[in-house]
Amino acid sequence: MRIVHIGLGAFHRAHQAWYTALADPRGEWGIAAFTGRTRTAADHLTAQDGLYTLVTRGPLGDEFDVVTSIAEAHDGADVEALSGLISRAETALITLTITEAGYHLTPGPEGLQLDTADEVVAADVAALRTHRTGGAFTLGDAGLTGDGVRSAAARMVVGLAARRAAGSGPLAVVSCDNLPGNGAAARAAVLGTARLVDEDLAAWIAEQISFVDSSIDRITPRTAEEDRAAVAAATGRTDQTPVVTEPFTSWVLSGRFPAGRPCWEDAGAVFVEDVEPFERRKLWMLNGAHSLMAYAGQLRGHSTVSEALGDSAVSDWVEELWDAAGAHLQDPALGIPEYRAALRARFENPRIAHHLAQIGADGSLKLAARAVPILQAERRAGRPGTAALRAIAAWMDQICAQFETGRELHDSAAERLRAVIAEADDAEAVDDAQTSALLAVIDPVLAEETEVVTAVQGLRGTFTD
Numbered sequence: 001m002r003i004v005h006i007g008l009g010a011f012h013r014a015h016q017a018w019y020t021a022l023a024d025p026r027g028e029w030g031i032a033a034f035t036g037r038t039r040t041a042a043d044h045l046t047a048q049d050g051l052y053t054l055v056t057r058g059p060l061g062d063e064f065d066v067v068t069s070i071a072e073a074h075d076g077a078d079v080e081a082l083s084g085l086i087s088r089a090e091t092a093l094i095t096l097t098i099t100e101a102g103y104h105l106t107p108g109p110e111g112l113q114l115d116t117a118d119e120v121v122a123a124d125v126a127a128l129r130t131h132r133t134g135g136a137f138t139l140g141d142a143g144l145t146g147d148g149v150r151s152a153a154a155r156m157v158v159g160l161a162a163r164r165a166a167g168s169g170p171l172a173v174v175s176c177d178n179l180p181g182n183g184a185a186a187r188a189a190v191l192g193t194a195r196l197v198d199e200d201l202a203a204w205i206a207e208q209i210s211f212v213d214s215s216i217d218r219i220t221p222r223t224a225e226e227d228r229a230a231v232a233a234a235t236g237r238t239d240q241t242p243v244v245t246e247p248f249t250s251w252v253l254s255g256r257f258p259a260g261r262p263c264w265e266d267a268g269a270v271f272v273e274d275v276e277p278f279e280r281r282k283l284w285m286l287n288g289a290h291s292l293m294a295y296a297g298q299l300r301g302h303s304t305v306s307e308a309l310g311d312s313a314v315s316d317w318v319e320e321l322w323d324a325a326g327a328h329l330q331d332p333a334l335g336i337p338e339y340r341a342a343l344r345a346r347f348e349n350p351r352i353a354h355h356l357a358q359i360g361a362d363g364s365l366k367l368a369a370r371a372v373p374i375l376q377a378e379r380r381a382g383r384p385g386t387a388a389l390r391a392i393a394a395w396m397d398q399i400c401a402q403f404e405t406g407r408e409l410h411d412s413a414a415e416r417l418r419a420v421i422a423e424a425d426d427a428e429a430v431d432d433a434q435t436s437a438l439l440a441v442i443d444p445v446l447a448e449e450t451e452v453v454t455a456v457q458g459l460r461g462t463f464t465d
Contacts, residue, residue: 001030001071002260004085004159006152007097008033008041008073014220014245016095016176018054021069022267029262030071032085036098036152039075044241046073053231053242057351064235077146079155080139086159089168092259094159096175096186098152100365101412103179103189112185114153114192121193124154128197135201136161153189160190160209161201170208170258176216178287180279180369183213183255212255215279217286219246219305219346221354246352248342252278280373281334284325286343288370288391289318293347294360295394299401299463305354309347313465318347321374321387328377361410363395364417364441372443375452384455393459396438413441432457 003020005012012033020029035042045052050070056063074081085091096102106115115121127148131138137158138144149155156173163171173190175182190209194202223244231242251264254275265271272278290305296317297308308314322343326336346352371388378385402409403421411417420437435457440447447453 001032001085002090003029003031003093003095003262004082004091005031005033005095005097006036006076006082006155007099007102008035008045008076009097010223010243010245011216011218011220012095012097012176013052013067013070013243014054015216015218015249015251016097016174017067017069018249019251019264019267019269020262021067023262023264023269024069027068027071029069031069031095032072032074032081033070034074034078034082035076036102037076039077041241042073042075045070048240053235053237053239055227055231055242055244056247057244057349058247059349059351062230062234062351064231075146076155079144079146079149079158082155083137083139083159083162086156086171087162087166087168089166091163091168092171092257093261094156094171094173096152096173097177099177099362100179100369101362102152102177103185104151104153105185105188111181112188114189114196116192116196120150121154124149124151125193125196128154128157128193132197135198136165151189151193153186153193156190157194157197157201157205160194160205161198164201164204164208170210172210172212172255172257172259172261174212174214174253174255176214178216178283178366178369180283180373181213181276182279183211187211208258210256210258212253212257213275213279214254215250215252215275215282217250217282218248219352219354220244221352222358224353244352246346246349248346250282277329277331277334281329281336281339283370284329284374285322285336285339287366288321288325288374288388289343289347290359291363291366291370292317292321292391292394294356295363295391295398296463297356298360298398299394300465303356305347305356305359306350306352308356309344317387317390321391324378324383324385324387325374327381328374357410360395360398362412363399364411364413367392367395368442372446375446386455386459389452389455390459392439392442393456394463396435396456397460397463399438416441431460435460 054065104118105112131143175186179185231239251269293308302308371391375385375388436447436453
C-alpha cells in the first residue's frame with residue numbers, strides 16, 4: 001500500500017480508486033482507505049476483501065466492473081492505524097474526499113484559514129496539546145483516540161508527526177473535494193492545526209509536504225437497494241456496497257508528487273500547470289447548475305436531476321446560468337460549447353437517479369463557491385448577475401420550506417439558519433431583513449449591499465407556478 005485515503009465514500013470509489021485500479025494493474029499502489037463519519041463502509045469492504053462492483057450506468061444499459069485498488073478499509077476513528085500508515089516510508093500519497101465542511105475553514109485576510117472558533121477545531125487542538133509528547137503524540141487508551149480528534153486535518157497532523165519522527169520524508173496530499181483551490185484549502189487546514197500545537201512540526205510540514213490541486217468530476221448518486229439487486233442479477237455476486245456512477249469522468253491535477261504517484265494519466269487523468277480554469281469550469285457550470293436545480297427543482301416538486309431538467313422553467317434557468325458562467329470562461333482549452341452539451345446529456349440521463357436532496361446539502365458552503373463567484377464576475381462586467389442570484393434565492397425558499405414543514409436542515413450552518421428563519425415570524429417588513437441575514441451566512445459582504453439584497457428578495461417566491 002502506498003496511498004492513504006481519508007473519506008471512504010461512493011465518490012472516492014467511483015473516481016480516485018477507479019483511476020488507480022486502471023492505472024496500476026499490477027497492484028503496486030494499493031489504497032488504505034479510512035471512513036469519514038461512520039465505520040459502515042469499512043466493515044462492508046473488509047468483509048469483501050476490499051473488492052466492490054462499480055456499476056457504470058449509461059442511457060442504454062449498465063456495465064459491471066470489480067475494482068481492486070482498495071487493499072485495506074478502516075474506521076476513520078482508528079487514529080493509530082492512520083498514524084502508522086502515514087508514517088511508513090512506502091506511503092507516497094494522502095488523498096481526501098471529506099466534503100467542503102470537513103476542512104473547517106473561514107475567510108481570512110489572505111484567503112481561507114482554519115476556523116479556530118469552530119467547536120470541532122477547538123476540541124481537536126486542545127486534545128493535541130494535551131497528548132503532545134516531544135515532537136509526536138501519545139495514542140491509544142491513555143492518549144489520543146478517534147473520539148479525541150475528529151477532524152481530518154487533526155488526524156493528519158498526528159500522522160504527519162509520526163512520519164517526521166520516523167524520518168520517512170516528503171509526500172503529497174491530494175484534495176479531491178469540490179472546493180476552489182482545494183490544495184490550498186487542505187494546506188490551510190493542516191498547517192493551521194499544526195501551528196496551534198507545534199510550530200516546529202508546522203515548519204516541517206510546510207517544507208516537506210506538497211499539497212496538490214485537483215478538479216474532479218463524476219456524478220455518483222447514493223447507492224439504493226435496487227442497485228444491489230441489479231448487481232446480484234447481472235453478475236451472480238452478492239455485493240453489500242456497490243457504487244453506481246455515470247460513464248463520464250474527469251480528473252485534472254496540478255502540483256508536485258515528491259514520493260511518486262500512479263500513472264493516472266494512463267486512466268485518463270490530465271496534468272496541467274494551472275488547474276484553476278478547469279476547476280472554475282466545473283464548479284460554475286456543473287456544480288452551479290446542480291445547486292440551482294437542487295433548490296428550484298425541489299420547490300417545483302421534483303426529486304432528481306433528470307426530472308428537474310425536464311421542467312422547462314428549470315431548464316431555462318440552467319441555460320441562463322450557463323450563459324452567465326460561460327461568458328467568463330473564455331480559454332479555448334476549456335472547450336465550453338462541448339462541455340456544456342455534455343453536461344446537458346449527463347443531466348438528462350434518466351438512469352442516473354441523482355437526488356436533489358442529496359445535492360442540496362450544505363448549501364451555504366456550496367453556493368459560496370458556486371454561485372457567488374459567478375455573481376461577482378457578472379457584476380464586474382456591469383450586469384446584475386440574475387442567474388446566480390436565482391440560485392441563492394431558491395436556496396433561501398427551499399430551506400424556509402424545510403423549516404416550516406419540520407424537516408431537518410442538512411447544512412453545517414443549520415443552527416444559525418434556523419435562528420434566522422424563526423426570527424422572521426410574520427410581516428413583509430422583515431422579509432428584506434431575513435433575506436439579508438440568510439445571505440450573510442453565505443457571504444457577509446454581499447449581505448451589506450442593498451442592491452443585491454433587493455434583487456434576491458425580488459426573486460424569492462417565484463419558483464412555483
